[in-house]
Amino acid sequence: MSVSNIRVMIDTNVLISAILNRNGTPNKAYLKASGPSYTLVLFDQILLELFRIFNLKFPSRVPDMHNFLLTMQYDLITLTAQDLAVPDECAIRDADDRPILRAARKAGVNIIVTGDNDFLESGLKSPQIITAAEFLTQIFH
DSSP: OOGGGEEEEEOHHHHHHHHHOTTSHHHHHHHHHTSTTEEEEEEHHHHHHHHHHHHHHOGGGHHHHHHHHHHOOOEEEOOOTTOOOOTTGGGSSOGGGHHHHHHHHHTTOSEEEOOOHHHHTSOOOSSEEEOHHHHHHOOOO
């Protein structure tokens, strides 16, 4: 795969960290995924979770979240009732996370960047599931 065709989905936990710490690894991973060689893809469930968590845990930082989102360029993916479960999604322990895999596959995502062990320990190979630090150090072809 050529670098210009790499589609990257960033999970909620990485986005939260990117917003809260603009100097950290998650923000650097977000900036890389937003760069000219990649297409950032977000699932509407990830955005809804982001809003929920900020309103619940970081209410004073909600304006920061809004400003961050205003600057983002991404493809938005949604699921419908016709988007059935994929056979190997049971490898993800948390059933609430399985639609993220479904959405990533529907959108042709090559890489999911996450800190969630339910994804990282799933053993799934497609899409590639890696941490923000791994995303920064790997070179994709």
